[in-house]
Amino acid sequence: MSSKAVQSISKTASAAAGTLGTAAVAAASAVAAAAVAASIVLSPVPDAASRMDGVHADLLRAVQLNQITAEQAEKFEAKLAGRILGEA
Numbered sequence: 001m002s003s004k005a006v007q008s009i010s011k012t013a014s015a016a017a018g019t020l021g022t023a024a025v026a027a028a029s030a031v032a033a034a035a036v037a038a039s040i041v042l043s044p045v046p047d048a049a050s051r052m053d054g055v056h057a058d059l060l061r062a063v064q065l066n067q068i069t070a071e072q073a074e075k076f077e078a079k080l081a082g083r084i085l086g087e088a
């Protein structure tokens with residue numbers, strides 16, 4: 001076999017291996033993403049009180065970081081309470 005043929009086969013094999021490696025990584029990423037999505041979908045939904053506790057904590061932190069004012073936090077929490085507790 002000529003050296004050009006060997007080089008050509010080597011390049012083709014390397015390219016195929018690279019493509020297979022890329023496909024394997026993509027497949028593994030897709031499987032991981034599906035597993036995360038399934039865990040979110042299948043996780044229990046927190047009750048309304050737990051959700052409001054989380055909202056309150058998040059808004060308190062935003063006020064502490066000067067991202068919003070205390071008045072904005074109060075108004076937004078009241079608005080969300082109406083929606084979240086209205087679902088319960």
